[in-house]
Amino acid sequence: MCDIRLPFQRDRDRITHSKTFRRLKHKTQVFLAPTGDHYRTRLTHVLEVSQIARTIASALCLNEPLTEAIALGHDLGHTPFGHAGEATLNELHPGGFRHYVHSLRVVDFLENDGKGLNLTFEVRNGIVRHSKGRADILPKQKSETAVTLEGQVVRLADIIAYVNHDLDDALRAGILTEGDLPVRIKNIVGDRHSKRIEAMVRDLIVETLTADDGDLHISDTMLEAISDLRTFLYDNVYTYYxxxxxxxxxxxxxxxxxxxxxxxxxxxxxxxxxxxxxxxxxxxxxxxxxxxxxxxxxxxxxxxxxxxxxxxxxxxxxxx
Incomplete structure (x- = not known):
């Protein structure tokens, strides 16, 4: 035990001091080996998720160190070349491969020369339950989400982060222009990167505090806009030739x-x-x-x- 840090702070520090965490700076987010210096990597993605998740956790009076630890550790199991590597390992390995499951394997067995990081249950659970793929943004089944609200916040912060920064990177790369974004989405989330993140985060905070029922909430209008933006990115960026x-x-x-x-x-x-x-x-x-x-x-x-x-x-x- 540490007499200076609480357990979740200790977990956060063990994650950020791990070799696996440092390697994220050279792992693809969307664009493989981009020549520009300003495209996201897996590490900058994780940092943006952490920032968004902490903002939400603070507004909802949740445990910030727990939220931060889950956010910083949620993608430790990602492969080289992003989802291309994940899809290939999923085909080749007889047991399949999912990066969120492998993230748990990293912190339990692979890091620290095979000793693992000895993280708390809450952080480990948040890591392995963070991913949603193209499933519902707010799952109806409790079994699909983390047992803590902090873990559920990270799941939502993850999608808020990637739909916004992947759009930003696609604009930087010239794959899209601002005019390509459908007007119905732009009218709800805004016409600038910072406005879009703020609109999504604010909606989540306000709707959750208004409901005050122990669950996270997003308005139907915003939920549809985020879902439409995700579909737009799949159709126009992730499958771009x-x-x-x-x-x-x-x-x-x-x-x-x-x-x-x-x-x-x-x-x-x-x-x-x-x-x-x-x-x-x-x-x-x-x-x-x-x-x-x-x-x-x-x-x-x-x-x-x-x-x-x-x-x-x-x-x-x-x-x-």
């Missing part, structure tokens, strides 16, 4: 690395050289799949590219 083309390249890289490791054992790249993992002998096929999946999921984009290049691309040489 240039984004999709890079998505398919990333899937090929993950697939080739996975198959190579299954056949040859895990290798690491040191100074441009391949080094065999000392523990490269599998106990059985299930063990092989599990360890290969863990290894690839923990890679950054650039490390995955480096390993792929070293293994599969010929190295120029000359005879002296």
């Amino acid at each position: 240039k984004v999709h083309a890079e998505f398919e390249k990333a899937r090929r890289i993950i697939r080739d690395l996975y198959n190579y490791f299954m056949e040859n054992g895990i290798v690491r790249i040191r100074g441009g050289r391949i080094e065999k993992n000392a523990n490269g002998e599998w106990l059985d096929e299930k063990d092989a799949h599990r360890r290969v999946c863990d290894y690839i999921a923990g890679m950054t984009d650039r490390y995955a590219l480096s390993v792929y290049e070293t293994i599969f691309l010929p190295e120029p040489w000359s005879v002296k």
Whole structure:
């Protein structure tokens, strides 16, 4: 125990000091290997989720350290190349792959040289229940959400963050213009990045305080606008031909690395050289799949590219 920090503060600090957290700065959010410095990465996404979640938690008089710990840890299990990596590992690993489940595996088993981070139940539950995919923004089934309101806040802050910053990045990339955003959405959420976030956060806070029934609430009008904006992004950004083309390249890289490791054992790249993992002998096929999946999921984009290049691309040489 710590006589300075409360348990949730300790959890937050263990997450932010972990190696997995630091690697998020080199993992894709939406745009793979963007040349600009201002596109979101998985790390900046996590920080934006944390900021939005803390604002909501403070207004609702919830536990801010718990909210912050869940927000900072919610994407620790994300793969290189974002959802391209996740989709590929889900196909290749016999047990499937979901980044939110893997995030729990990271904090329970993989971090701290296999010892885990020893986080509290509330933080662990919030991490594994944070994702919603394209399901209902406010699930009707309690079993689909975190047991704490703080965990439920992070789930909503996650979608508020990504629909806004993915739109912002798409505008920066020239994939969209402000005029492309449907007027019905713009009239509800606003015509600027900051206005859109404020409108969504304010609606959630006001509707929840007005209902005062122990649940989170969003007005029907705002709920429809957020859902429409999410659909708009799927139709016009996530499936945009240039984004999709890079998505398919990333899937090929993950697939080739996975198959190579299954056949040859895990290798690491040191100074441009391949080094065999000392523990490269599998106990059985299930063990092989599990360890290969863990290894690839923990890679950054650039490390995955480096390993792929070293293994599969010929190295120029000359005879002296």
